[in-house]
Amino acid sequence: MARRSDHSREEIRQMALTVAESIVSAEGYKGLSARKVANAIGYTVGTLYLVFENLDDLVLQINGRTLDALYEWLRARSADDAEAQESLVTLSEAYIAYAETETPRWNMLFEYITQQGNELPAWYLAKLNRVFGLVEVALAPLASHHSKREIERASRVLWASVHGICMLKIRQRLDVAGGQTTGEMAGMLIDNFLRGFAGATTKTKRG
Amino acid sequence: MARRSDHSREEIRQMALTVAESIVSAEGYKGLSARKVANAIGYTVGTLYLVFENLDDLVLQINGRTLDALYEWLRARSADDAEAQESLVTLSEAYIAYAETETPRWNMLFEYITQQGNELPAWYLAKLNRVFGLVEVALAPLASHHSKREIERASRVLWASVHGICMLKIRQRLDVAGGQTTGEMAGMLIDNFLRGFAGATTKTKRG
């Protein structure tokens, strides 16, 4: 029995999260279990439930840390002073690289689905927003041609699109014939989207 | 005890799949369990395991049927004789509508993740390919400007992108600020991508 006050609640929390992350990395989402985490940090299940509401809470906390890690990863690889297109390509390549390097953790980011009606907590949305903000910054050089609002919207569309390509590739829903890499596909998307976006002088409406 | 030969194996299979689908629709992916399905069709777990390899197999079979349903849904709503852009917008709107109408089943389509190294079975990839082929057809009117190969690639990129928008929206990873609908985002994507794609005279390479 671990002596009381051997670790503070916060220490236990962090230990659990760290251990849980490595379980997910090694065995995937489904390999995670309360007892496994508890044993690995030298405590029992009961203690885990003093520190986390339930397993879903644990998963959400891990995802929060993954979003932080992803943010740092992208920042470290972003080409700050490049033009819009180059920055975006760099960013998308970094995103893809993260997903391919940390596949189980990246997968878990989207396997957590809120019950119908429930929303993701504000702190989580903030972390998500911070990652997404990098795309906005990369698109900023186009500010002269478009309103801030328009760039905001284009960022979302682009990010979601790159994400979609990445997801279908990693989950093997896209390798049916052509043999393009994820990076090539993202490149094609950005090329054409930006050419279209730059060519549009006014608000983007159909036709 | 259900009498033997009351139902053929195939009948049991179909009954199980139908029941399982409605459980997923009503209670989501996590609501599905072997005993629940077995009871609902008046058999016991053992029988289920004569007909399906395991629960993952059951899920994959349901997903196959969902892909068929999605294909029919999209076909019924596609604007066959319209120009490329309009067909694509129609198609993306239909896709989004399906995802929003049959959210749990649509979600399950992407929650099934193959173990590292394993691939999705060929029959499943074929069904996937058939859905994806609709996008190719919609893009076909642009054939004059682009090679078949190029259109194939553009289809994939577009489909994956619409899918990404749809996914992040439905899983609430995208509603941070702007208040665009999924349809508006998909519209923006298609507008700009196609404007860029039409403007490009040769192979799409960066720059």
Add this chain to the structure above:
DNA sequence: CATAATATTGAACAGTGTTCAATACTAACT
């Protein structure tokens, strides 16, 4: 040193996927 307070446990509960010997049934053959 006794007492109050609290950190930690681990057995218990109701569920899960999966297996497989035992049973219930049907069809074929005297």
Add this chain to the structure above:
DNA sequence: AGTTAGTATTGAACACTGTTCAATATTATG
């Protein structure tokens, strides 16, 4: 009709799962 062979179906058993909470172990205080 009665026996037998063959097979469809069962359901108890196993090793797990998340979650709870009375009981216990440990510490700090008076």
